[in-house]
Amino acid sequence: MIRRSLLPLCLAVAPGALLAQTLPSPTPASKVFTREQIGNSLAPPTLDKGKPRANPAAAPRDDGEWTMPAKNYAATRFSAMQEITPANAKNLKPVVTFSLGVNKGQEAAPLVKDGTMYVVTAYPNYVYALDLTKPGAPLKWKYNPKPAPASQGVACCDVVNRGGVLSNGKFIFNTLDGQTIAVDIKTGKPVWKTQLGNINIGETITMAPLVAKGKVYVGNSGGELGVRGWVAALDEGSGDVVWKAYATGPDKDVLIGDDFHPYYASDRGKDLGVKTWPADAWKIGGGNMWGWISYDPELDLILHGTGNPGPWNAEQRPGDNKWTTGIFARDPETGAAKWFYQFTPHDEHDYDAINEQILLDMPFAGKMRKVLVRIARDGYVYVMDRHTGRVLSADPYGPVNSSKGVNLKTGRLILNPAKKTKLGQVVRDICPTASGAKDWNPSSFSPKTGLIYIPHENLCMDWMNLEVNYIAGTPYVGAEVHMKPGPGGNRGVVTAWDPIRRKPAWEYKEKFPVWSGTVTTAGGLVFFGTMDGWFKALDAKSGKLVWKYKVDSGIISQPISYRGPDGHQYIAVLSGVGGWAGAVVSGPVDPRDGSAALGFVNAMSDLPKYTTAGGSLYVFALPH
Amino acid sequence: MPAEQPDHEGVIDTALAPGSTQPAVTTDPRADQYYDNAEAVATGKRLYHQFNCVGCHSNGGGGMGPNLMDDVWIYGGRLTQIHQTLVEGRPNGMPAWGGRIPDDQLWKIAAYVRSMSLPATLAAQHGPTPSQNPAPVPRKADAHAGWAPPRDTTNDYTSTVKGPGQ
Numbered sequence: 001m002i003r004r005s006l007l008p009l010c011l012a013v014a015p016g017a018l019l020a021q022t023l024p025s026p027t028p029a030s031k032v033f034t035r036e037q038i039g040n041s042l043a044p045p046t047l048d049k050g051k052p053r054a055n056p057a058a059a060p061r062d063d064g065e066w067t068m069p070a071k072n073y074a075a076t077r078f079s080a081m082q083e084i085t086p087a088n089a090k091n092l093k094p095v096v097t098f099s100l101g102v103n104k105g106q107e108a109a110p111l112v113k114d115g116t117m118y119v120v121t122a123y124p125n126y127v128y129a130l131d132l133t134k135p136g137a138p139l140k141w142k143y144n145p146k147p148a149p150a151s152q153g154v155a156c157c158d159v160v161n162r163g164g165v166l167s168n169g170k171f172i173f174n175t176l177d178g179q180t181i182a183v184d185i186k187t188g189k190p191v192w193k194t195q196l197g198n199i200n201i202g203e204t205i206t207m208a209p210l211v212a213k214g215k216v217y218v219g220n221s222g223g224e225l226g227v228r229g230w231v232a233a234l235d236e237g238s239g240d241v242v243w244k245a246y247a248t249g250p251d252k253d254v255l256i257g258d259d260f261h262p263y264y265a266s267d268r269g270k271d272l273g274v275k276t277w278p279a280d281a282w283k284i285g286g287g288n289m290w291g292w293i294s295y296d297p298e299l300d301l302i303l304h305g306t307g308n309p310g311p312w313n314a315e316q317r318p319g320d321n322k323w324t325t326g327i328f329a330r331d332p333e334t335g336a337a338k339w340f341y342q343f344t345p346h347d348e349h350d351y352d353a354i355n356e357q358i359l360l361d362m363p364f365a366g367k368m369r370k371v372l373v374r375i376a377r378d379g380y381v382y383v384m385d386r387h388t389g390r391v392l393s394a395d396p397y398g399p400v401n402s403s404k405g406v407n408l409k410t411g412r413l414i415l416n417p418a419k420k421t422k423l424g425q426v427v428r429d430i431c432p433t434a435s436g437a438k439d440w441n442p443s444s445f446s447p448k449t450g451l452i453y454i455p456h457e458n459l460c461m462d463w464m465n466l467e468v469n470y471i472a473g474t475p476y477v478g479a480e481v482h483m484k485p486g487p488g489g490n491r492g493v494v495t496a497w498d499p500i501r502r503k504p505a506w507e508y509k510e511k512f513p514v515w516s517g518t519v520t521t522a523g524g525l526v527f528f529g530t531m532d533g534w535f536k537a538l539d540a541k542s543g544k545l546v547w548k549y550k551v552d553s554g555i556i557s558q559p560i561s562y563r564g565p566d567g568h569q570y571i572a573v574l575s576g577v578g579g580w581a582g583a584v585v586s587g588p589v590d591p592r593d594g595s596a597a598l599g600f601v602n603a604m605s606d607l608p609k610y611t612t613a614g615g616s617l618y619v620f621a622l623p624h
Numbered sequence: 625m626p627a628e629q630p631d632h633e634g635v636i637d638t639a640l641a642p643g644s645t646q647p648a649v650t651t652d653p654r655a656d657q658y659y660d661n662a663e664a665v666a667t668g669k670r671l672y673h674q675f676n677c678v679g680c681h682s683n684g685g686g687g688m689g690p691n692l693m694d695d696v697w698i699y700g701g702r703l704t705q706i707h708q709t710l711v712e713g714r715p716n717g718m719p720a721w722g723g724r725i726p727d728d729q730l731w732k733i734a735a736y737v738r739s740m741s742l743p744a745t746l747a748a749q750h751g752p753t754p755s756q757n758p759a760p761v762p763r764k765a766d767a768h769a770g771w772a773p774p775r776d777t778t779n780d781y782t783s784t785v786k787g788p789g790q
Contacts, residue, residue: 149715149716150717151717152716152717153680153717155717156688157687466673469674469676473719474719475678475688476676477679482753583687587690588686589686589691590684590693590782591685591782592684592693592746593682593684593685593686593691593752593755595682595685595753596683596684596685596691597687601682601685602752609785609788
C-alpha cells in the first residue's frame with residue numbers, strides 16, 4: 001500500500017502563527033448523523049389533543065414585571081406584552097444606556113419591579129438599582145460586595161454572573177467568591193450574607209439563585225477544578241442553610257432515601273454515587289450546579305441538573321460517575337431526591353447537564369402530559385415526564401455524532417465508539433463540541449406559537465486526553481481541545497423548535513455562536529443578541545429578521561421585556577462580550593493558541609476583529 | 625530620602641525607582657544557570673503540565689489566567705520576576721507555589737514561560753498548539769535596563785488587530 005498520507009503532512013508545514021489564526025475548516029455534514037437517523041419518541045405526535053402551554057401555577061398571568069431571570073418557575077421567558085410587533089419593531093430606539101463599569105462577560109438578566117431596575121455585573125459583582133420613573137433612569141444605589149480578588153483565578157470560563165432574583169423586598173444574588181447575599185432593595189444594604197463556597201478548593205458561584213417556598217436555591221461552580229457539586233437551600237429570611245445535596249458520594253450526602261424512585265433501573269441501587277467511581281474519585285468528581293433550577297408548584301418539585309464529571313479525561317474515572325450530567329427532582333423542603341435521570345453516563349465530552357428545563361403541559365400519546373423540556377448540551381431536545389423522570393422523546397437539534405440517539409427502553413444514550421476520547425491520541429470531529437449544541441444560555445417558549453426559541457451553537461471539536469494530577473484549587477481537566485465550526489460553517493443559530501412535531505419550524509443562522517438567551521413576546525417577536533454586537537428581533541412565526549441595532553460590545557446576556565411605569569413595553573439587555581465563548585476578547589487570551597480557553601479560541605480567533613470588551617445596559621422602546 | 629534598606633529590596637516589580645531617572649533592575653545570581661539552557665525549558669514544559677499551569681494558561685494562550693506568549697508582562701518578564709510571581713502568587717488569581725514545588729523546578733517553569741514569547745519558539749509552531757518546541761531563553765532577554773524585553777527576544781503580534789474590513 002502506498003502511504004499517500006505523508007504528502008498532506010509535508011504541506012502542513014507553514015508559519016505557525018498563520019495556522020492558528022486561520023479558522024479551522026468546518027466539520028463536513030457527512031460526518032454527523034441526520035435527524036432521521038437518530039430521532040426517537042415513544043409515540044407519534046397527537047396534535048388534536050391540545051396545544052403546549054405552561055402550567056398556570058408555574059407561569060402565572062404576566063404582570064409586566066420581571067423578577068427572576070427565567071420570568072417564572074416554568075422558565076418560559078415569555079412576555080405577554082404586545083405593543084412591539086413585527087410591523088413596528090423597525091422603530092425601536094434606545095431610551096436608556098448605562099455603563100456597568102465592568103468590561104467582562106455580562107450574562108445576567110436585568111430585573112424589574114415597581115419602577116426600578118436591578119442589574120448585577122460580572123466580577124466584582126456590582127449591583128445597580130436604577131429608577132425607571134425618571135428620565136434617563138438615574139442610579140438609586142450601587143452595592144459593591146467586594147468579592148475576594150483571587151476568586152478570578154479559579155473561575156473556569158470568564159468571571160460571569162447569571163443574575164439575581166427579587167423576592168420580598170430583597171435582591172438576592174451570588175458572588176464569584178461563593179457568597180449568597182440578600183440586599184434590601186430600598187437601602188442597597190445587605191440584609192444577610194452566607195459564605196457557601198471555598199475558593200481554596202476551586203469553588204466559585206456564577207449561577208442565578210431561585211427563590212421558592214421561602215427558600216433560596218443555590219449551586220456551585222468548579223467542574224474544571226475537581227470541585228464536588230452541590231445544591232443548597234437557604235432560608236430566605238436569614239440566609240441559614242436548610243439543606244445541602246451533593247451530586248456525588250454516598251446516598252446520605254446526595255439526600256437519596258426512601259422517597260427516591262428513579263424511572264430507569266440503572267439509577268437504582270445503594271450508594272451509586274460512590275460505586276460508579278474509582279476509589280475516592282467521587283470526592284473530586286464535579287457534577288456542579290451552575291445553571292438553571294425550575295420549580296413545579298403543582299407537583300411540588302425542585303428540578304435541577306448536574307454538571308460534567310471531573311476530570312475531563314474520562315479514562316481516569318471508569319464507571320457511570322453518578323450523579324453527574326443528569327437531572328434531579330427534589331422535595332423543596334428537605335432536598336430529598338424523588339427521581340433522577342442521567343443524560344450522559346460516564347461523560348467523555350464535557351456535556352454538563354445544567355441547561356434550563358422548561359415546564360410545559362403538552363399533548364403526547366393521546367393526552368395532555370406534564371413534561372419538562374431540556375435542550376441539552378449533548379445535542380438533543382429531551383421531552384421528559386416531570387412526574388416520573390421518564391424520557392418521552394429525544395431529538396437532535398444540532399450536529400450530533402458522539403452518540404446515536406437514546407434507547408427509550410433503558411433511557412441510556414447510545415454512544416458512538418468512534419468518538420470515544422483517548423489518552424495521547426487526537427479524536428477528530430466530535431459533534432457537538434464541549435460547550436454543547438447549546439450551553440447555559442436559555443431558550444424561551446411562546447404559548448402563542450407553541451414554539452421554543454433555542455439560542456445555540458454549531459460547533460464540533462478535536463479532543464485528546466492528557467494525564468492530570470489533582471491539586472486542590474487548580475484546574476483538573478486533562479484534555480486538549482480544539483473547537484471548530486460545525487457543518488455549514490455558521491457557528492451560531494437560533495432554532496424555533498416545535499416540541500410536538502419534534503422538528504424545527506425555522507432556523508436563523510449566525511456567524512458566531514449565539515451565547516445570549518432569547519426572550520419572546522405576545523407581540524410576535526423573539527429577541528436575542530450576537531457576539532459581534534448586534535441586538536436583533538425576529539418574527540416569531542417566520543424567523544425573519546425585522547430589526548437590529550449595533551451596541552458597544554458583543555451580547556451574551558439574557559434579554560427581558562417589561563411594562564414600564566408609563567405602561568409602555570420596554571426591552572432591556574446587557575452588552576459585554578466574554579464568557580467561555582468570548583474569552584478571546586474579554587480575557588487576556590492570545591488568538592494564536594487554539595487550545596486556549598479550553599479550546600474555544602480555536603473556533604473564535606477572528607472575534608477580536610469584530611468586537612471589543614465592554615459592559616452596558618441598553619433599554620429599547622417605540623417612540624411614544 | 626528614605627533610609628536604604630538593602631536587605632529588603634526584594635524583586636523589583638515596577639519601572640519606577642524614586643529619586644532615579646532610570647528604572648532599577650533586580651539581578652539574582654540564581655537565575656544564571658537557566659539562561660541558554662535547553663534542558664531547563666524542556667523540563668519546564670513537563671512541569672508546567674504536571675502542576676496544572678496548562679489548565680489556566682493553556683499552551684501560552686491563556687484562559688482562566690493571562691496569556692504568556694505576547695510581550696505584555698503584568699509583573700515583569702525577567703526570569704527573576706517570573707520566578708518571584710511563581711513563588712509569591714499574585715492577588716488576582718495566581719496561586720503561590722513557593723515551598724510547594726522545589727525551587728529549581730520553579731526556575732525551570734519560569735524559563736519555559738519566558739520561552740513561550742521568544743521568536744524562535746513561535747517560529748517552531750506547527751499547527752494550532754504553540755509552545756511545543758521551546759527555545760532556550762537567551763541571556764540577552766534579561767540583559768537590558770528597561771521594563772520592556774529587547775525586541776529580538778519577543779514579539780508584538782497582539783499590538784495591531786485588523787478589522788473585518790481589511
